[in-house]
Amino acid sequence: MNYRELAATIIEDIGGEKNIRQLTHCATRLRFNLKDESIVAEEKLRNTTGVMGAVSKGGQYQVIIGSDVGNVYKEVMDQTSIETKEDFGPSRKKGVAAVIDTITGIFTPILPAITASGMLKAVLSLLVVFNWLSVESQTYQILNFMGDAAFYFLPILLAASSAQKFKTNMYLAMMLGGILLHPSFVAMVTQAKEAGTAISLIGLPVSAVSYSSSVIPIILSVWFMSYVEPIADKVSPKAIKFFSKPLLTIFVVGTVSLVAIGPLGYIISDAISNGITTLESLSPWLVPVLLGTFTPLFVATGTHYGLVPIGINNRMTMGYDSVIYPGMLASNVSQGAASLAVGVKSKNKELKQLAFSAGLTGIFGITEPALYGVNLKYKTPLYGAMIGGGLGGLFMGIMKVKNFTGGSPGLLTLPSYIGDNTLSFFYSACIGAGISVIASFIATFILYKDKLEEPTTIEDAPTLKRTIEKETLVFAPLTGEVHSLKEVNDGVFSEGILGEGIAIIPTENKVYSPVNGVITATFDSGHAVGITSDEGIEILVHVGIDTVQMNGEGFNYLVEKGQNVEVGDALLTFDMGLIKEHGYNVITPVVITNSALIGDILNTETGAIQVGDNLFKIYG
Structure with a gap:
């Protein structure tokens, strides 16, 4: 290349x-x-x-x-x-997009350091468990503090990346991280806890909280500094700005961080860990199942980085993560196994080479080559990977598998499940990964078929599923303008993850039934409706993008789940003006969610369309 x-x-x-x-x-x-x-x-x-x-x-x-x-x-x-x-x-960027962009920008640069520390700790645990190294030896002690370094000084690493994201001085931000970690402050906190005394700064109370390995306090503090620094610059006389600007910035931000922001961040971190603990006690399998199943969609849309801080926070506050990394492990190895199954079954030489290469990379923890090069492109491998990921996540959730050191979830990071002086979590993680690989491989091998080439002569036509006698029409559920699904600013739709379809920019505020069939899906938010036709065609009409966040405001169902409908029956109404006021795009995907299992689909041309006009022709 x-x-x-x-x-x-x-x-x-x-x-x-x-x-x-x-x-x-x-x-x-x-x-x-x-x-x-x-x-x-x-x-x-x-x-x-x-x-x-x-x-x-x-x-x-x-x-x-x-x-x-x-x-x-x-x-x-x-x-x-x-x-x-x-x-x-x-x-x-606004709303959720801005939050995800910020999280990604902060955590992506520090992942190599966290991964290095995590893997070093995992290898060290392996050496101790098999009695190849004594915890009393100096070799162990040195390797141990080397592995702890990135975690202990995590606030300083996050300070640097946060400063880059929030466009403030990196070195003052790192100094702020150093303030939270300074040995004198740590000693004061320890002494205050033991003696039951208070700590104060110019009469202001300072919480006796330790910030080593913390995530949220330093991010909030640097974000606050991004607003204080310009003010310090503005009020500092030009002649002394060189030293007055950093002095004012660090004094104000350092004080507020120790007195207010740091304790607030600690409370948030503690609340998250308590919530995870509660969830684990009530339903330990739920989140690993969901992540094992749907992480490919999160990766496809780039939102999986929003989950990384939760896993890190869990390990920093509880000492382990039992929800995020186990689920992602199941998903990642399933992605690789699905790609390998395509490599085994396909007769296309180029695809076999790509699938084998991407599959091996996937089971070792890097899934994008498998996801984008094979699984999303051919759809059925994606379904196989989601099946395997869900089953593996279910097993690891039931077994309450714990991850102790992180790393990119895959076979290479299985040692990160060694901890608490036991190999039981490691064994369970290995079994869970094995379940994911086997289930995903088998499901994909059954579902995947090489695409048939288009016929070049009339004699070749019978090799296809297309038969005019089985032509089925799907009509337009909206009045508006037809656009390609690729124009939708959501990878779940534009990448065809949910199936083939089109998008309509509506000019009227009502959705009608495109087929004779039954309502098979409604949502609390009222923003979408699923219909299954009498012929078995499954159709999703999704009004707007990210409109689920409106929590039902402006949407009103005119039908109920399980209700039979005919072409032209009104299904739901929506307030187009209100959607735009909330900052969401009104473009409405119309997707055939089981398109991989039915015949060939012919879309209408782009342009204006009326309710009841032909939208799709499907040949069995």
């Missing part, structure tokens, strides 16, 4: 250097913050050799490269001056 040429192509297709606000990368993706995503040559970018896919989600435009991402990133940086830019301007 010519990394230089690939980088140049990506820069051009992304809209040029002038369109790039910021660029980071993770294990497989280039993560762009762009000024204007509408000028991206997306179709050309997706078809570029070396690019596995592209998706806009979580406040970023993500270009999936695979394991070569580091080399491509270096070339992009070498060919631009992005690294010299410090002011990327105000973020245009």
Whole structure:
């Protein structure tokens, strides 16, 4: 692969250097913050050799490269001056997108350090369990504090990455982390706890709280500093600004952090861990099952990084994580196994090579090559991976498997389940991973079929499932303008994860039944409806994007689940103006969710459409 040429192509297709606000990368993706995503040559970018896919989600435009991402990133940086830019301007992201963008930007840069520490601790645990190393030896003690380093000094690592994200001085932020971790403060906290005395700063009470290994307090403190520093700059006389600006900033932020923000962050962290403990006691299997099943969708949309801090917080507060990492382990190895099953079954030489390579990478913890190169593209491997991930997550949830040191969930990080002086969690994690691999492989092997080539002569036509006698029509449920599903700013729809379909920008506020059938899905939020036709076609009409967050406001069902409907029956009403006021896009995906199991689907052309017009023709 010519990394230089690939980088140049990506820069051009992304809209040029002038369109790039910021660029980071993770294990497989280039993560762009762009000024204007509408000028991206997306179709050309997706078809570029070396690019596995592209998706806009979580406040970023993500270009999936695979394991070569580091080399491509270096070339992009070498060919631009992005690294010299410090002011990327105000973020245009709002709501959930802004939160996910912030979390991703903060945690992605520190993952290598956390992974290194976690794996070192896992290997050390393995050496002790098998009596290859004594805990009294100096070798153990040195390796132990080496492994603890990234976790103990996590506030300083997070301070640096938070400062980059919040556009404030990195070194003052790291100093702020040092304040929270200073040995003198730690000693004061220890003494106050033992003696039952109070700590005060200029008469203000300071909570006796330890911040080593904490996550939330330092992030909140640096965020606060991003507002204080400009004020300090403004009020400082020009002649003494060099020392007065940092002095005012660190005094104000340091004081507020010790007195208010730090304790608040500690309370939030403690509340999260208590909530996880309660959930674990009531239903320990639920979250691992959900994550094992749906993590591929989170990865496809880039929102899985929002879960990483929860797992880290669990380990920092409780000493282990029993919900996030076990579920992700089941999902990741299932993704790899599904891709391997395609490699075994497919007769396409190029696909076999890709599937085997991506499958091995997936079971070791890096799933994007398998997800974008194979599973999402061919759909049935994705279903197989979700089945295997759910079953593996169920087993690990029932067994209350604990992860002690993190790392990228996969076979290579199984030692991270060694802890509490027992191998029981390690054994259970191995069995759970095995269940995921076997179930996913078998399900995918059964479901996957190589795509048939289009017939070139009339004699070839019988090899297809298409028969005019079985033609079924699906009519338009909305009046508006038809667009390609790829234009929907949600990877779950635009990547075809839920199935084939189209999108309609509505001009009226009512949804009608597109088929004769039965209502099979309604939602508390009222934003979508599922219908199954008499022929077995499953259709989802999803009004707007992210409108589930409106919690039902502006939506009203006119039917109930289980009710029989006919073409043209009114199903629900919605307030288009209110959706726009809340900042959500009204574009409405209409998806055939079981498109992989029915015949060929012919979509209508884009353009204006009326309720009752033909939308799809399906041939059995």
